[in-house]
Each structure stands twice: as structure tokens, then as C-alpha cells.
Amino acid sequence: MRMLTFAKRCTKEILRDPINLAFGLGFPLVLLLLLSSLQKNIPAELFDIDTLTPGITVFGLSFMTLFSATLIAKDRESAFLQRLYTTPLSGFDFILGYMLPLLPIAIGQTVICYLFAIPLGLTVNINIIYAIIGIIPMAVFNIALGLLCGSIFGVKQVGGICGALLTNLSAWLSGVWFDLKLVGGFFEKIANVLPFVHAAEMEKALFNGNFELVWAHILPILLYSIFITAVAVLCFLRQMKKQ
Amino acid sequence: MQEIKTVGLVKKYKNLTAVDKLNLEIHQGELFSLLGVNGAGKTTTIKMLTCITKPTDGDAFVEGYSVTKQSEQVKRLIGVSPQETAVAPNLSVKENLELICGIHGFSKEKTQIRIKELSEQFTLDAVLRRKAGKLSGGWQRRVSIAMALISEPKILFLDEPTLGLDVIARHELWDMIRSLKGKATIILTTHYMEEAEALSDRIGVIKDGKLLAVGTVEELKIMTGANDFESAFVSIVKEGAL
């Protein structure tokens, strides 16, 4: 119950920030619109709305990292979190309270992306549901990464690292904008070691009903999610102790 | 039993000793003021007593519970108004108060009753629906203090509560603190000597993390041979341990 009270507060804090909403929702939607209209003039398979949309939903998740990291870093810099440290909230109440609200927000963002893509020509079928459910492990990864960054960086650093670096990383290394195979070499290897391209490929596979392709991608995503969550929990608890 | 007892409490930051082997006893129901110049170690002491900061050495006991080993129990007993105003900026004043009630496990009915009581005491009615972060400094301060009181703590820590309050608000807060006397044990820090004099049952003076003197206003005056409390404080701090 305590945890839910705190989670409710975090939800309000995130959703009441107009910049959050503008970026988190606006940016992916604008990209969808731009790239799909680009495709109409210069046909490229990659920007076909059925290929593009699953990739964009994965890219949109990087904003979840930004949201959670910003909120936690801000809280840590204000006396408010210190005050809460004197209340019966436990370390795990804080961690869950910070992470839980972002899951429905991430799913909501994915749903909105798909809905937005329908008038742009998206094929409507049951697979959309699978793609939406399938985004959860990658959402957990992004949210945990936010907890990690928020626990070790200050507000300004979070802006740079999560706002600029991570969103670009997830954009370039997800194979949404260009075919990684065409670039090949080292770049492709790096991309394959990181979870972004796997998430994008898995979402595409789910959306297009190629379920046999899912397994190769879900494993690295799950491993990354579990690993980053564990590290984030440790880092959060450590900074809480080190006041 | 002492409500609060510190035993050789030490806090070191690298090579700076913020609190130095502090031995302090605070009785149940009393208002104890911790006085000292800037950087004396008042806030650090409060942070250790409220389980925010881990002591480097020694321990402190709140109702017999160790702040290092039984912080869960300690946290259920205390209310803290930090030196810096601490409110959730994007929540309304009412939501801020509800948050603290929720964390302390109050029922919906009790939460509403407490909010009503506190908004009367702090005249918060007019601002209940406004975002806390948009209020003036003094009003945020009132909200911050109300958040410390709303859980009906047995032990209340007020770190420079009247900082930034206007004269009227300050006197109202004094009245409120007086009305809590006997019901709760209160640990207060302040730089206003008249405030300490008006409210305290006993006063402890610290300097460089060390406790220099403890006693009632009268006792400290007699100890130093001063006529007024401010001179007593000055001579304790200037002459060091008595």
C-alpha cells in the first residue's frame, strides 16, 4: 500500500510535466508521420509503415529511461527524497514506486503509436496485440536503465546521457532508420551485442506474425533486462545508504 | 527511559568530523533545542537520528530502538521537517499531505480528518488545491512543516522551522509547537535565540560537532554568569567547553 501511494505520486509527477508529454509522445509520432510520408515519395522498404511502426515503438521507450532518470535525479537533489527516507518507505518501496508507473505509460505510448499509424496505412490485425505485449521486456530494460542513471547521475548529466546519448544510441543501433547489414562490420557487431536491434526486430517479427523469429531476439532482451534491473537496484540502495 | 539517547555518536566526512562523540539524552515530552553556529553539526546530528545518514561510529536510540539496526521501528515514530523545504513540487498541497498520510498507512477517513485539522492550524485552506512548487517560499515552508506533523509523530524533528516565515506565521508556529508540548518530544534547531528561549525546556549547545553545554535557559545563564540568554550562548561558544 505504501508503495502504491508513492507510485501514484511518481505517476502524477511524470504526467504533469508538459515537456515529458511533448517529447515522449510527440517525438515518436512526428517521426512516424515524417518517415511514412517520406516513404510515399521515395519508396524504401524500411520506412514502410508496417516495418517502421514496430521500430518506432522501441525507439519511443528510450524516453521512459529519460523520464524515470530525470525524476529520480531531481528527487535526489531535493530535500523531498531525504524527507521520504525518514518515513516507513523501504528501499524496495522506492524502487517499485519509481519503476511501476512507467510500465503503463510505456504500454500506453506503444498503443498510441499503433493507433496513430492506422490512418497512415498500418495493416490492422491481431498481431498488434502481441507486439504490444511483447514490448514489455524491453520497456523493463529501459525503465531499469532510468533507475540506474537516476541513481548515479545528477539532473544535468541525466539530461545529456539519457536525453541525448541514449535516445541516439537506441535510434542508430536499432536498425530502424537504416539497414544495419548495409553498414555491416564493427557497427553491426556492436548493434547485435546491445538489445536495441533485437527489440526492434522482435517487434517487427511479432507484428508481421513471424513468431519463429522471436526466440532468437527475446533472450538477449531478457538477459539485459534482468541484468540492468539488478545493477539498478543495487545502485539505488547504495546511494540511499550513502546519504 | 530516555526518549532519545546518543552514545558516542560520530559522523566523519573524509577528514572533517561533523559530529564528534556526541552523548545526548532527551526526555520524553520535552522540547530540546540544539543550538550552534553554522556548520556546528546540528543538521548532521538530526540526519543521523532520523536514519538518513549512517553514523561513522557510535549509535543513537529512539525509544530504545537503534537508528543503525532498527531504523524501521524508528521511522514509524518520527516526523521530520528538514532544514530545506521538502515538498513534491508538481503535487498540490492537499496531495502532498495525502502522500504522507498514505505512507503512514492512514485510512481515507483519518487522512481527511488530519488534513482538515492541519489546514486549520496552518491556515492552508486557501492554497490546498495549488501546486506546492508554485507557492512562495514561506508558504512552501508551512506545507513542509505540516507534512512533518500530519502523521502525529511521537518524536518531531524541526530543523530551523521558522526560517523564511513572516512574523505572524512564526508566532503561529510557536503557538502550535507549544500546543504539542507534552504530547510529542520535539527536537528543534534555530539561529534565533529568542525562539529557543521562548520554546525550549532544555538547550544543548554544540560547536565543531562537540556538545559544549546542556541545560535550561536559566541554568545556562547561571553557568556563564550572563544576564540574557544570547550573551550566555555567545560566551559558551566563544570560550568552548565549560
Ligand SMILES: Nc1ncnc2c1ncn2[C@@H]1O[C@H](COP(=O)(O)OP(=O)(O)OP(=O)(O)O)[C@@H](O)[C@H]1O
Ligand atoms: N554530505 C556532506 N559531505 C561533506 N561534508 C558535509 C556534508 N554534510 C555536512 N557536512 C559538513 O559537516 C559540518 C556540519 O554541517 P551541518 O549541516 O550539520 O551544520 P549545521 O549545524 O546544521 O549548520 P547550519 O546552521 O548552517 O545549518 C559542516 O562543516 C558541513 O560542511
Ligand SMILES: [Mg+2]
Ligand atoms: Mg543545519
